Amino acid sequence: MNAGQQMTRRLASRAGQSICRSCRDSISRNTYATAAAAAVQTEDQLAQHIPPVAQASPSTSYAVNAGVVLSRPPQITRDLHPFEAAFFLYQRRLNERLALPFTRYFYFKKRTAADLEWKRKMKQRLTPARDIGRYQGYGDEAWNDEVLIGAKESDFEHQVGKLLEDVERSGLEDASEPTGAHKIEREPVDRPMPRVTEADEKNDTKSLNRALQRTLYLLVKNKEGQWQFPQDRLKDEHLHGAASRIITHAGGVNMNTWLVGHTPIGHYQLDYPEARTSGDLKEHGAKTFFLKARIMAGQVNLKENKLGLQDFKWLAKDELRKEVDGSYWRSIKNMLAER
Structure with a gap:
């Protein structure tokens, strides 16, 4: 029952x-x-209450490596988008339009040296601000100050050139300048450095003076001929100490670097086709944990490196993708900055 x-x-x-x-x-x-x-x-x-059964042998393990993502941050601001350049030009022209109704005597007293210089320059450049092009704030055509698409006034290099030209002119070019002891000495004008360097033109990937608008990362070729970040196996040390050692052993002592933190920013796992014996352990692969670092000054020197490195490059993110292995790229791509 x-x-x-x-x-x-x-x-x-x-x-x-x-x-x-x-x-x-x-x-x-x-x-x-x-x-x-x-x-x-x-x-x-x-x-x-049943104890779990061990799936792997206690002698099975992975090698642990420390890697360094050494980068050089952008040195200059990025180029303006065409819309941004047009907007800033519009703002400067609007400021000029609002400033023109004020008489210059609000700023300069009559018949002073500053007033006479203003008159001379206005006669030559025909506008208060040379870099934005000619604009007449009075008359029937005062409203017609729009910039056409492709106009040179909206180009950054044109604006810089016009500003330098205005600074270099004294306003006395049309008059007969005095000679001898009474000749006017002009101060030299410092010109801005070019945004495109010689290293950019030669595509010198070993130079840090290139791609000034981008973040560059140090990529090295190991003794097996593979491109990767500097790395080495841990040797009775923590990750931060290992990263500091790797920087010195890889690039020499003539680099001023800074390890940003003690926490890894990512890792890469490599599985061996066949297990390798290391002492009493059988290693089925290697796990590399990356720490972030910055280079402040100096340059890489591989002549006395202790990691067997063959070559190095400073590359941006999109350039780096073309050099490394596909699985390596998928593990590191989210650690890198787009710019």
């Missing part, structure tokens, strides 16, 4: 009367479900 039949008889005996068939079947079904749930719960509870 099962548990459901026993419960049915007990209920019938307590009530002193018989139970209809539908009620008896319902009681039996509920009892079976309850008993099954209790049995499953009991089995689950017992299973929780």
Whole structure:
């Protein structure tokens, strides 16, 4: 006799009367479900006390490496988008339009040296601000100050050239300048450095004086001929100490570098085709944990490097992708800055 039949008889005996068939079947079904749930719960509870079985041998392991993502940050601001350049030109022209109604005597007293210089320069350049092109704030055409698409006035290099030209002119070019002891000596004008360097033109990937608008990363060729970040195996040291050692052993002592933090910014796992024996352990692969670093001054020198490195390059993110292996790139791409 099962548990459901026993419960049915007990209920019938307590009530002193018989139970209809539908009620008896319902009681039996509920009892079976309850008993099954209790049995499953009991089995689950017992299973929780079973110790887990080790899936791998205790002698199986991975080699642990430390890697360094050494970067040079951008040195100059990025080039303006054409829309940004047009907007800034519009702002300067708007400022000039608002400033023109004020008389110059608000700024300069009549017949002073500053007033005479203002008159001379205005006569030559025909506008208060040379870099934004000619604009006449009075008359029927005062409203016509829009810049056409492709106009040279919106070009950054044109604006810089016009500003330098304005600084170099004294306003006396049309007049006969004095000679001898009374000749006017002009101060030299410092010109801005070009945004495109000689290293850019030669595509010198070993120079840090290139791609000044981008972040450059140090990529080295190891003794197996693979391009990767500088790395080496841990040797009874923590990651931060290993990263500091790797920088010196890879690039020499003539670099002023700074390790940004003690926490890895990412890792790369390499699985060997066949297990390798290292002492008493069988290594199935290597795991490299990368720390972030900056170079402040100096340059890489591989002549006395202790890691067997063959070559190096300073590359931006999109350039670096073309040099490294596909699986390596998928592991490191989120650690690198787009600009």
